[in-house]
Amino acid sequence: METLQETTARRTDAGAIPVIDFGPFLHGGAEDRKAVAAAMRQASADWGFFYLANHGVPEPLLDRSFQASRRFFALPYEEKMGVAWQSASSNRGYVAVRRERLDASKPGDLKEAFNAGPEPAEDSLAEEERPYRENRWPARPEDFRDTVLDLMDGCVAAANRVLEAFAVALDLPDGFFIDTHDQLHHTLRLLHYPPLPKGYTPQAGEKRAGAHTDYGSITLLFQHGVAGLEVRTRSGEWITAPPIPGTVVVNTGDLMQRWTNDVFCSTPHRVSPFVSGDSPGRYSIAFFCHPNPDAEIRCIESCADADHPSRYPPILAGEHLMAKLNATY
Numbered sequence: 501m502e503t504l505q506e507t508t509a510r511r512t513d514a515g516a517i518p519v520i521d522f523g524p525f526l527h528g529g530a531e532d533r534k535a536v537a538a539a540m541r542q543a544s545a546d547w548g549f550f551y552l553a554n555h556g557v558p559e560p561l562l563d564r565s566f567q568a569s570r571r572f573f574a575l576p577y578e579e580k581m582g583v584a585w586q587s588a589s590s591n592r593g594y595v596a597v598r599r600e601r602l603d604a605s606k607p608g609d610l611k612e613a614f615n616a617g618p619e620p621a622e623d624s625l626a627e628e629e630r631p632y633r634e635n636r637w638p639a640r641p642e643d644f645r646d647t648v649l650d651l652m653d654g655c656v657a658a659a660n661r662v663l664e665a666f667a668v669a670l671d672l673p674d675g676f677f678i679d680t681h682d683q684l685h686h687t688l689r690l691l692h693y694p695p696l697p698k699g700y701t702p703q704a705g706e707k708r709a710g711a712h713t714d715y716g717s718i719t720l721l722f723q724h725g726v727a728g729l730e731v732r733t734r735s736g737e738w739i740t741a742p743p744i745p746g747t748v749v750v751n752t753g754d755l756m757q758r759w760t761n762d763v764f765c766s767t768p769h770r771v772s773p774f775v776s777g778d779s780p781g782r783y784s785i786a787f788f789c790h791p792n793p794d795a796e797i798r799c800i801e802s803c804a805d806a807d808h809p810s811r812y813p814p815i816l817a818g819e820h821l822m823a824k825l826n827a828t829y
């Protein structure tokens with residue numbers, strides 16, 4: 501990854517990163533679908549980020565999920581460590597504060613997380629795969645597993661529609677990306693950035709989440725009230741991406757950048773502590789879409805021509821993901 505400058509983000513209103521209404525894609529005709537897909541293509545090329553309104557994940561389910569998240573992270577440390585993250589190959593369970601470094605050159609992140617994955621029917625999984633696909637559920641809170649799995653279903657459904665829109669945008673068959681994600685190797689991640697004591701002085705470069713790009717194809721990011729997400733523009737400036745009620749942030753990851761030969765960008769982003777003034781606790785939920793591990797990610801035809809030849813050799817999605825996870829834990 502290129503060097504990421506240590507600069508303070510410019511405070512912006514929410515006007516900079518595009519807000520796209522997904523409604524016409526979900527409920528409209530062919531022209532509506534094309535228009536929404538074109539707006540997503542433009543936003544993914546200019547920013548690698550957009551806000552999506554009418555995304556289809558029900559608000560009551562999101563409220564329930566943030567409540568479950570709050571209650572889980574409020575448990576004693578020892579109890580959370582009872583379901584601790586164990587390996588990159590399973591990538592599930594609880595990740596304690598400072599355990600992960602999203603920017604490997606910086607101190608560990610001031611955040612804790614809980615990762616879960618979809619639970620496909622056991623008989624659909626190869627024997628050797630099963631141990632890696634087992635979630636680590638805590639005994640409390642009581643409704644935790646049901647809530648997280650309900651949200652997982654909602655996110656898979658919404659992400660598939662976004663992937664369908666991307667296919668439309670890139671002149672591919674509607675099911676192109678959905679089919680290459682059908683083994684459901686996604687990760688749903690509850691995130692908690694604990695409140696920082698008043699007057700807290702971060703160590704050099706310390707962040708709530710260090711600057712990084714996401715590893716997979718697309719990410720859906722639900723923010724809950726408190727700002728902190730910062731996005732690096734193509735010109736290298738950091739801007740804030742505050743929560744906008746009723747929307748989800750969608751960003752394109754490394755594999756989508758490779759697939760599209762840099763037409764869509766995998767944009768560095770981070771979560772900063774507020775260094776002056778209050779740093780209230782912050783909760784967010786990210787859904788990382790990962791193509792099937794054996795999917796070969798190679799330049800999509802409509803993204804290359806004589807002036808823009810293919811820039812990346814083909815890569816297996818699973819190998820890319822393992823290399824990234826092993827570098828950050």
Ligand SMILES: O=C(O)CCC(=O)C(=O)O
Pocket residue numbers: 691709714721723728729769770771784785786
């Ligand atoms: O919490 C956020 O707003 C961003 C989290 C993030 O970028 C990530 O976990 O990859």
Ligand SMILES: [Fe+2]
Pocket residue numbers: 712713714769
């Ligand atoms: Fe991220």
